[in-house]
Amino acid sequence: MSIFAFAAQTIRIAVPYLFAAAGGTLAERSGIISLTLEGFMLTGAFCAALGSYYGGNSWVGVACGMGGGLVFGLLHGVVTIRYRADQVVSGVAINLLAIGVTRFFLHLAFGSSSNSPRVPGFSTVVRGEGMLAGMLPDPLIALGLFAVPAVAWAIYRTPFGLRVRAVGEFPQAAESVGVHVARVRYVAVALSGVLAALGGTYLALDQHQFTDNMSAGRGYIALAAMIFGNWDPVRGGLACLLFAAAETLQIQLQGTQAIPSQFVQMIPYVLTIVALAGMVGKSTPPAALGKSD
Amino acid sequence: MDALRERVADTLLPPVVALLVALVAGDVLILSVGQSPVEVYALLLRGTWGNAYGFGQVLYKTTTLICTGLCVSVGLRAGLFNIGGEGQLAAGGFAAALAGLALPASTPAPLGILVCTAAAVIAGGITGWVPGVLRARFGAHEVITTIMLNFIILALLNWAISSADGGALRVPETLHTRAIRAGALPRFGDLIPAFHGSAANLSLLIALIAAAAAWWYFFRTRAGYDLRAVGLQPDAAEYGGVNVGAVWVRAMTISAALAGLGGINFVLGYKHYYEDGFATGAGFLGIAVALVGRNTPLGVGLASLFFATLSQGGLAINALVPKTMVDVLQGVVILAVAASAPEVRRVLRRRKRIATA
Numbered sequence: 001m002s003i004f005a006f007a008a009q010t011i012r013i014a015v016p017y018l019f020a021a022a023g024g025t026l027a028e029r030s031g032i033i034s035l036t037l038e039g040f041m042l043t044g045a046f047c048a049a050l051g052s053y054y055g056g057n058s059w060v061g062v063a064c065g066m067g068g069g070l071v072f073g074l075l076h077g078v079v080t081i082r083y084r085a086d087q088v089v090s091g092v093a094i095n096l097l098a099i100g101v102t103r104f105f106l107h108l109a110f111g112s113s114s115n116s117p118r119v120p121g122f123s124t125v126v127r128g129e130g131m132l133a134g135m136l137p138d139p140l141i142a143l144g145l146f147a148v149p150a151v152a153w154a155i156y157r158t159p160f161g162l163r164v165r166a167v168g169e170f171p172q173a174a175e176s177v178g179v180h181v182a183r184v185r186y187v188a189v190a191l192s193g194v195l196a197a198l199g200g201t202y203l204a205l206d207q208h209q210f211t212d213n214m215s216a217g218r219g220y221i222a223l224a225a226m227i228f229g230n231w232d233p234v235r236g237g238l239a240c241l242l243f244a245a246a247e248t249l250q251i252q253l254q255g256t257q258a259i260p261s262q263f264v265q266m267i268p269y270v271l272t273i274v275a276l277a278g279m280v281g282k283s284t285p286p287a288a289l290g291k292s293d
Numbered sequence: 294m295d296a297l298r299e300r301v302a303d304t305l306l307p308p309v310v311a312l313l314v315a316l317v318a319g320d321v322l323i324l325s326v327g328q329s330p331v332e333v334y335a336l337l338l339r340g341t342w343g344n345a346y347g348f349g350q351v352l353y354k355t356t357t358l359i360c361t362g363l364c365v366s367v368g369l370r371a372g373l374f375n376i377g378g379e380g381q382l383a384a385g386g387f388a389a390a391l392a393g394l395a396l397p398a399s400t401p402a403p404l405g406i407l408v409c410t411a412a413a414v415i416a417g418g419i420t421g422w423v424p425g426v427l428r429a430r431f432g433a434h435e436v437i438t439t440i441m442l443n444f445i446i447l448a449l450l451n452w453a454i455s456s457a458d459g460g461a462l463r464v465p466e467t468l469h470t471r472a473i474r475a476g477a478l479p480r481f482g483d484l485i486p487a488f489h490g491s492a493a494n495l496s497l498l499i500a501l502i503a504a505a506a507a508w509w510y511f512f513r514t515r516a517g518y519d520l521r522a523v524g525l526q527p528d529a530a531e532y533g534g535v536n537v538g539a540v541w542v543r544a545m546t547i548s549a550a551l552a553g554l555g556g557i558n559f560v561l562g563y564k565h566y567y568e569d570g571f572a573t574g575a576g577f578l579g580i581a582v583a584l585v586g587r588n589t590p591l592g593v594g595l596a597s598l599f600f601a602t603l604s605q606g607g608l609a610i611n612a613l614v615p616k617t618m619v620d621v622l623q624g625v626v627i628l629a630v631a632a633s634a635p636e637v638r639r640v641l642r643r644r645k646r647i648a649t650a
Contacts (some may be wrong), residue, residue, distance in 0.1 A: 092627065
């Protein structure tokens with residue numbers, strides 16, 4: 001496998017992580033825990049397949065995917081911000097709900113319990129050696145690579161980002177200077193829903209169908225990448241690429257039996273625990289993370 | 294009297310609200326597929342509580358949920374959120390199967406059951422001790438470490454079951470172990486003919502004993518008092534002379550040991566082997582059980598019965614409504630309880646303020 005093919009494969013795998021980790025970073029920097037990324041991604045994937053199928057156009061799919069993420073993001077927002085529910089509990093519930101809702105409506109819309117019919121997508125180029133160039137027609141890949149710098153810029157260089165960081169670190173202080181804490185958090189969590197859903201949208205459109213539980217833990221890998229990146233969007237993005245590269249390597253090693261694939265799958269989780277335990281530098285979450293009131 | 298009424302309202306209102314919300318959500322889903330809610334709910338009850346087999350299946354599912362529900366509530370009582378029940382349950386089941394395979398077939402039944410159950414509890418406990426130490430010693434938040442450990446444990450078990458090519462452990466071409474030689478628990482069907490064919494087994498009694506022991510531990514022992522004190526206010530507990538870190542480690546270990554205990558229901562009571570993926574769903578549902586059960590052992594038991602009924606009921610109504618409806622309702626119930634609990638407390642507080650003003 002050439003270095004270009006390796007890079008192309010890594011980027012393909014990383015795109016959903018990049019979207020979700022960017023979204024998760026935004027929400028967590030505002031103080032809202034992002035266990036929900038998995039559910040947002042799954043919802044996005046389903047809505048994208050639905051939109052793409054009935055709209056007959058992948059852009060309709062993208063719009064629907066984003067819409068699904070927005071709805072679930074706002075639901076998480078209402079439950080945790082308006083009703084001050086525990087954010088971890090709400091996160092788990094949102095993820096269970098996403099599995100249930102997508103399964104139920106998969107059955108209702110397509111009469112199947114496993115997958116949707118083929119839907120229009122973006123990439124039509126055959127995979128293989130020309131992969132790096134072949135990725136260009138897929139706007140979601142470009143958008144995914146763009147998501148991380150965009151969120152980094154928003155967080156560090158815009159007034160909105162300053163407010164996000166303020167309400168995530170010390171909401172009382174932010175409130176005392178006139179920042180509307182709840183509103184900032186609503187926007188952050190809604191955007192995180194949209195971004196993570198775009199990751200799911202990419203999955204569904206790339207594979208030209210929705211399959212049951214197709215996010216398959218990718219939201220949790222994105223969460224791990226975000227934490228491993230110490231809640232910094234750029235470092236989180238690099239962690240996404242690292243985890244994706246490990247997966248690419250694992251796919252290459254398959255058949256050689258060099259390392260059992262399960263051990264490669266564990267890498268993101270082990271690294272995250274090691275980072276959290278402070279064994280590689282200090283891990284500092286936003287101070288007000290998870291504090292509902 | 295007022296204080297008692299307030300406590301009752303605080304405890305019971307959120308689950309009642311959640312039930313009503315779930316009922317409405319269920320109606321919407323049922324109507325969306327063009328069926329009658331009354332008919333579907335009647336069918337759900339007939340298929341679960343209406344016959345011995347269905348009820349046996351409910352009891353079987355209740356057993357695992359009692360264990361994972363207790364697991365989450367022990368953690369929450371200590372102020373810790375253990376969401377690693379899934380991996381801990383699987384680890385317990387795997388250890389029980391290993392012990393059952395290692396023992397000679399001639400082992401007396403009570404001894405075999407004891408050894409296998411102990412293996413499940415210890416394996417579960419270890420998987421909880423790790424995040425406990427990570428929290429107490431290194432400050433790594435248990436929510437994240439338990440999620441990550443879930444994936445690590447499940448990957449390890451998957452590796453153990455799929456790559457063990459020596460025929461000693463695995464049945465070839467499957468993802469389950471060979472049948473255990475000792476430690477099998479009798480099914481209710483063996484004792485009461487009406488339950489014939491259902492998976493309910495004596496693990497239920499063991500789970501109920503565990504629930505009673507949890508109650509005793511929380512409310513009748515010093516260690517349990519320390520645990521609750523840490524959960525309510527760690528700084529105050531520390532000031533009162535409690536070693537908060539030690540309590541965290543202990544709470545996580547006990548919590549995960551209870552989840553591990555749940556593994557015997559499937560392995561010793563039902564299939565008599567460990568199968569990859571048997572724990573799927575039961576761990577996360579434990580969070581729902583603990584939440585609806587308001588973290589009391591009695592509540593956990595009742596909530597387990599409720600969620601087990603819902604889960605088994607899904608199969609009963611599948612002809613009319615896709616069984617995935619119950620997956621949606623589970624999520625709705627958790628969201629509704631989580632959202633209404635703080636709201637109820639705020640309303641009660643406001644009313645009290647008005648009353649005293």
